[in-house]
Amino acid sequence: MNFIDKRHAFNLAQEAMNALSPHAADEFEIQSDKTKEIKEGWVFFYNSKRFIYDKDPMYQLAGNGPIFVTLEGIVRRLSSATDWQAQIGGYKAPDSNL
Numbered sequence: 001m002n003f004i005d006k007r008h009a010f011n012l013a014q015e016a017m018n019a020l021s022p023h024a025a026d027e028f029e030i031q032s033d034k035t036k037e038i039k040e041g042w043v044f045f046y047n048s049k050r051f052i053y054d055k056d057p058m059y060q061l062a063g064n065g066p067i068f069v070t071l072e073g074i075v076r077r078l079s080s081a082t083d084w085q086a087q088i089g090g091y092k093a094p095d096s097n098l
Contacts, residue, residue, distance in 0.1 A: 001072065006042060009069040010035075013044035016067050016075050026050060026059065036084075041070040043084055 004012075010030065017028050026048040036043040044067045050059035065080040068088060078087050 003071040004069075004073045006037065008073065009042045010044065012069050012073060012075050013042070013046075013067040016077065017044075017046050024048075028061070038088065040088055041068060041072075043068050043078070043088070 010032075014030060017030060021028055027050075028046045029049045029052055030044050030046045031052065034045040046064065046067070047061050048059045050056065051061065063080050065078040066084050068076045068078050068084070070076075078084050
């Protein structure tokens, strides 16, 4: 099985995030300092560019769950309603016998 690297995962997460931007009144950016590298892949958090750079809470996104990219390159938007760890805990890799 072929696995992707962090750079490829970041690009996939950015594509998924950018697909959300046209539906919003703001541009989004991945918060690289909040990215989590886990054994199953990477979890990318994002927010509005205005909030990231201005720190004005008026522009902070609400209800935006992170983007999970697996080692296999599968992209999943996670819910903000539950812990991302709990959501990934149920992840099974393709061809997994678990």
